[in-house]
Amino acid sequence: MILEFIASLTVIALTGMVPRAIPVIAASNGELVDQSAGVLNLGVEGMMLIGTVVGFFTDFYTGNLILAFLLAGLAGMCLSLLHAVAAVSLKADQVVSGTAIWFIGWGLSGVIYRALFGKILVPPTINSIPHLSLPILSSIPIIGPIIFGQDPVAYFIILTVVAVHYFLFHTQPGLNLRTVGEDPRTAEEMGVNPKRYRIYAIMFGGLMAGIGGAYLTIAITGTFYYDLTGGMGFIAVALISFGKWKPFRTFFGCLVFGAVFVVFLTIQNYYPSIPYQFFQMWPYLAILVILSGVSAKSGGPAALGKPYEKRD
């Protein structure tokens, strides 16, 4: 009995983890580039939230999914520019600035939704993305349906993980960017402009967070409600140190989060008498436990979170 239960949970975890993980994968992948350039943007949550509302209303009004993701990404990027101005140009404390971004995104997403849809009890629903089972690949037993039975956007986001890995570790600009994250002064001395790299990295982080947020409304819930991300943006930040600033390791961490998330979502349905918040807490607790297993000195970029000031 128990074995069957566990077996069915495992199946649920495996089949459900990828979609649930996608928003976090997108956001953490963007933030990873951010952090590799030495910028800590704690505003991921806020940029995801702005992505949820922009993605939602674009899809609602136009029905154009590509446009919805694009605008959501741009909205996240716009919000991230505030961080760029504060943290790079004005050399403000990055924790403070990132926290501000979180609150702005949080408040703004609610305001935009209310302005457009008013106060309604049943939220409107939107088109979801058609799934695209890749031929041949999806017929591979077990792995096939888990990985290759997703929608196109999910494939795209997984592809960006590969792209970021290639960029960071196999291209000249990637090496330059990591240098900026380790020691901006050395970077500048070697002819690399630290500010420019940091601003681009921040913008990429915003773009990915916005897309991740949009995925949450468009592909997962099909509707909008307030604070939809529920802390996933922070999980995305946390998983980067779990992943030791490596794209694939971070990706793996996101999948673990997705799996735990799905499992507790399922268990929650078996016990309606227990407040659902009790179950929702577990994925976050799991991340906390995993993170405490990773040493605090797991070696992030040396200049992470430090504003760069030129001499003179």
Next chain:
Amino acid sequence: MSTPLVSMRNITKTFPGVLADDNVDLDLFPEEIHVIMGENGAGKTTLMNVLYGFYRADSGKISVEGKEVEIKSPVDAQSLGIGMVFQHFSVIEVFTVLENVAIGRRDSGLRLNLAKLEFEIEEAQREYGINVSLNRKVEELSTAEKQKAEILKVLFKGAKVLILDEPTSMLTPQETEALFKNLRSLKKQGRAVVLITHKLYEILELADRVTVLRKGRVVLNTVRENISPEILAEAAMGHSMTVQQYERKTIAEEGALTIKNLSVRGDRGEDAVSSVSFDVRRGEILGVAGIAGNGQRELVEALVGLRRIQTGNITLNGVDMTHKSVRDRIRLALRYVPEDRKRRGVALDLPLTYNAVLRDHWQAPFEHAHRLRFSSIREFAKRIIAEFKVVCSSETSSANELSGGNLQKFIVGRELLRDAEYIITENPTAGLDFGSAEYVRRILFEHRNAEKGILLVSGDLDELISMSDRIIVLYRGHVNGTVERKNFDKVSIGALMLGQGFDEAKTAV
């Protein structure tokens, strides 16, 4: 004489309230090693930073190979063939040497082709006569190897003028010798080598030409044949140097800080100090030599109570203090002059008054009925300032207003003025100019003669040899030899520092 590779004319650079360089002229010739010397704040490093494009001069001209140029950034300087090796290397620790050379390259396309670059650098290494293993991470390299990597990086960018800021301050004598050999061969290849240094013997050994700066002005510019230690010191300080001959009183018979079989772990849990035993007697200076990172820092931290002791014990005049708190050790009259004076020696933003009592604000007369007594605190701060000739506007100025030398005098004063018995000190003169360094050494020596025990950890072998009564050499956390004063010899101590005669199996019992 050939035309200079670089010539700087009437360079003036001011910082708010400070005239760093005042109408300085400097010519750098090919095939010459040019030493720039002067006290701290004399304007040497500023001048080189102007040449390297980190600072813009307020006025003056720079020409390279006869053509007047404008150098706005290090990148401009590099493209003109000017390269600089800083005291704090600008290499990325977690990258390989190869990756470090590859940073910021523009001519190689988008993809990082390290294999091709490796081939090119291998070629170049043969030409320069410098050998570094390219595929090792910088953090795994010794200081000397890091420096070589840095020099390689600079040369590979096409440097014809190579500037080195105090390149030997962290090297053993053997490594210094190897560096000098490299520099001489780079010179023969037609490059101009510029060395910023304090060390007289280096100048005498290496320089073809010397420029001495004092308070931002050139006070001496001459060729090798015309210099002697006395001339240089007088030019740099403005007065002749009294060559310090310390008079040694005999060592006291009784009382010692005794360390037995001490083992301490490092930050990453590794064995940083392994079963080390020695004692510091009253009235002696025990020098601790070793290449940085061989357990000196952990040893000192264990002694002053900042790091947990795994095994072994420490007694002070017979009192066991192995597991005593920092405060108890202070009560036992143990004093500490740390290496990082700004972070560990003082609270930078606090006024000197508070800094004067950081160690013992809980003791009378600074405390009464759990309240601070400001009058006695101020009085004590004033006393330090007066007795140790600390230059500052008043005892209420904050610590970060003081120059390095004055800050160090202040800290030394604070530690020594109130009943010191044993003094633990790490690189007490690092970064100080001749005047302040000599003052600090003399003070320490006077305390030696007043029957205090001093543990002097220093990376400067000359300092250790002139000050110490005995020297122990640390190598990989072990004592790899104790040398008595009569046997002091740079080469043999240097060999011990590099691990000569070290037998892991023998010591790891």
